[in-house]
Amino acid sequence: MAAPLVLLLAEQEDGEAAYVRDALARHGARVVQFDTASFPLASGASLRLDRDGWCGRLTTPDGTIPLEDVTAVYYRQPQPFRFPDSLSEPERRFANVEARFGFGGVFMSLPVRWVSHPARLADAEYRPLQMATAARCGFTLPVSLLTNDPDDAKTFARTREGVVYKATMHKLISEADRVRMIYTTPVNPETINARLSTTLHLFQTNIPKSHDVRLVATGSGHTHAVAIHTDDPHGHQDFRTAYDTLTYNITPVPAAVADACHAYLSALGLALGVFDFAVTDDGAWWFLECGPGAQWAWLQERTGAPISDAIADTLTGVAP
Structure with a gap:
């Protein structure tokens, strides 16, 4: 019986993927990796639909990946596709959408074990x-408030021993020529003002x-x-x-x-x-x-x- 073939969907230099690759090798599994950032400049695909779903091959700088042999996928923050500089901006947007929905639809249709399925992620x-x-x-869990109401936020912060602000999703913010992290930040209720109303904010007891x-x-x-x-x-x-x-x-x-x-x-x-x-x-x-x-x-x-x-x-x- 052939050893399981595990596909790593991860950046080539990803540290977590490297550890998993080594562990899979110790477990006797075959491991292949597809870095989506290498498409289409260094990687490609030729896939066809048959009665059991999609099959065919991915070609990478490290060799060919037979899609029908894959038994499991480790999904680890695949990176954006990189297209030729010769493409115009409309062409680039079109190419990106086609690649995203093409690869995404094929991968998510595979009847394999996922860690973890991208839709669930x-x-x-x-x-x-x-x-x-x-x-x-x-x-x-800490007592939490999600609001864009400055008065509610002030009341929440004033009536608790300590309150912090946390971003709900984007933990990076661009300012001029630099990007900075948004960290867990203690809140002084007296600094809360009408600007809070521009979007939702998450507050929690510290x-x-x-x-x-x-x-x-x-x-x-x-x-x-x-x-x-x-x-x-x-x-x-x-x-x-x-x-x-x-x-x-x-x-x-x-x-x-x-x-x-x-x-x-x-x-x-x-x-x-x-x-x-x-x-x-x-x-x-x-x-x-x-x-x-x-x-x-x-x-x-x-x-x-x-x-x-x-x-x-x-x-x-x-x-x-």
Whole structure:
């Protein structure tokens, strides 16, 4: 019986994909990778429809991928297509839409194991959906307000010990010639003004945490959690602001948290979730978010947590 063939839909230099590639090789699987950014300048496709669906080949700089042999797909933030400079802007838009819906429709039609299916990933990016699903699955969440009403926002901030602002989706903002991150930010209610009415804003009570935890769970039953500590006050609020101050250790996962993680994945049809928690001094785990495509490779590098092996198990159908 032929070894399973796993397709990585990922950027060529992606760290998470590299770890999964190595883990799959250890599991005896065959691995191929398609970097969508290489199309059409360095990659191509010739696909046909038969009674069982789409078949044919993808051609890449590393060789040919027979689509009908693929048994699983690891979907890891594919990058935009890159078209010849000779195309006009209307031609470029047309080419991009055709490639996006052509490849997207073919890939999503494959009757294979996904980690995770792009349609489910798209749904799971909605932070309010994450929060509502997490609440239903038994997680503890901060009290939250989503509003564009300045008076409601002021009242919310004034009547709580501490409140923070978080972006619901876009965590990058362009300013002139630079791009900056939007971090979790404490809110002074006296600074809230009428400009808040221009769009929705997410406010939450600020959890007085001891440390953060990033937990990777798979639909096949794995959970691996890493505690993230820092003495930096800005990093303590949002660890992304102070990576050079962080320390890490593998931490056990409470049974109730593990159960809630797997219930969450099941509810949203995900095969993989990267969960962020704030842990308080009393040992309570507070759900912050679940990034279905968030990074974890640096945690495996720092701690040795076997996250990529868990993902490889899921792609090859091995139970934990």
